[in-house]
Amino acid sequence: MRIPLSAPDISESEINAVVEVLRSPRLSLGPKLEEFERDAADYVGAKHAVAVNSGTSGLHLCVRALGLKAGDEVITTPFSFIASANVLLYENAIPVFVEIDSKTLNIDANKIEAAITPHTRAIMVVHVFGRPSPMREIVEIANRYNLKIIEDACEAIGAESEDKKVGNIGDAGVFAFYPNKQITTGEGGMIVTNDDEIAKSAKMLRNQGRDADSEWFEHVALGYNYRLSDINCAIGIEQLKRLDSILKQRETAARKYNTQLAKNPHFILPEIDLPNGKISWFVYVVRLNENFTRAQRDSIVNEMRKSGIGCGRYFAPIHLQPFYAETFGYKSGDFSVAEHAAERVIALPFFNRITDAQIDEVCATLEKLIEPSGAF
Numbered sequence: 001m002r003i004p005l006s007a008p009d010i011s012e013s014e015i016n017a018v019v020e021v022l023r024s025p026r027l028s029l030g031p032k033l034e035e036f037e038r039d040a041a042d043y044v045g046a047k048h049a050v051a052v053n054s055g056t057s058g059l060h061l062c063v064r065a066l067g068l069k070a071g072d073e074v075i076t077t078p079f080s081f082i083a084s085a086n087v088l089l090y091e092n093a094i095p096v097f098v099e100i101d102s103k104t105l106n107i108d109a110n111k112i113e114a115a116i117t118p119h120t121r122a123i124m125v126v127h128v129f130g131r132p133s134p135m136r137e138i139v140e141i142a143n144r145y146n147l148k149i150i151e152d153a154c155e156a157i158g159a160e161s162e163d164k165k166v167g168n169i170g171d172a173g174v175f176a177f178y179p180n181k182q183i184t185t186g187e188g189g190m191i192v193t194n195d196d197e198i199a200k201s202a203k204m205l206r207n208q209g210r211d212a213d214s215e216w217f218e219h220v221a222l223g224y225n226y227r228l229s230d231i232n233c234a235i236g237i238e239q240l241k242r243l244d245s246i247l248k249q250r251e252t253a254a255r256k257y258n259t260q261l262a263k264n265p266h267f268i269l270p271e272i273d274l275p276n277g278k279i280s281w282f283v284y285v286v287r288l289n290e291n292f293t294r295a296q297r298d299s300i301v302n303e304m305r306k307s308g309i310g311c312g313r314y315f316a317p318i319h320l321q322p323f324y325a326e327t328f329g330y331k332s333g334d335f336s337v338a339e340h341a342a343e344r345v346i347a348l349p350f351f352n353r354i355t356d357a358q359i360d361e362v363c364a365t366l367e368k369l370i371e372p373s374g375a376f
């Protein structure tokens, strides 16, 4: 793609930090791991951070560390990346989807209570596209029903709900560092928590079930290799130093997009200034209004790609993914707000160093394609 959908932003400092690790004898479980964890914990104000090799493995370890088991119900959103529900299935827990708020695209907190049953144990909150979910309401419900909260903050490092950093509001939160994220380690993830037991359990489980006092070949629980190498951690340390300036750059790009597209009645644009929180801009997603069909959206995306502009259909709802529809019998119409949004979203090129000229070109191409689409 001439203008990619996303692009990592790696500077000389990341490259030098990687070289430094490669010249050392400690490529894994070394000093960079500890440093990255300390920096991440400090960034969100958490007591502990546990680095892992992906956001998915981080979420899975939270499910394990909280002791969620077969038959336990966990309330979550159908409008997310599939991993937020899959990690529940890994432990045979049951994702219970709750409809989203059409404005924010996050779980509709007003609909959570109706989904609670005697089997409900937790809420998996997702901060979709880096926009904070309404944590005050969610925490209040969780406290009332004695539910745990896992925050899937994989798309939301640096976002704030009221004045609190997301990830550090529930029992445990997870950030992800795939190259399309605000900051990257190539692959990677980070659990943050204030709970000593969750942190201890996550550290043990990521390292094949070895606890801190175990001999190398002693395994006290069924664990995994979810370790993140010191090479990845070295990249993360440097990226984290730049996170606040990266978030400013991304917000500036989002504002530019909104200004360019504001006059066009065909779009529903993302909100930027929230009354009670702060977005960490992961992707810039516009929605076509209700006069457009999914087929028209798809053809616009295809045409954009043909002209060299990367676009994404974020997200196809989880309940309609073939595996979920076949296994659980979900069908179209089960979560109509999520489906309606999913059929009309277009993620536009969005990365730290996107230029004004690139944004101009993306908007001009999109607006030109919309007119002859036959919707009006």
Ligand SMILES: Cc1ncc(COP(=O)(O)O)c(C=O)c1O
Pocket (backbone or CB within 6 Å): 054, 055, 056, 057, 080, 081, 083, 084, 126, 152, 154, 155, 176, 177, 178, 188, 189
């Ligand atoms: C909402 C959400 N949850 C979980 C993940 C999983 O993260 P990873 O790809 O690092 O496993 C992602 C990654 O894209 C995500 O967007």
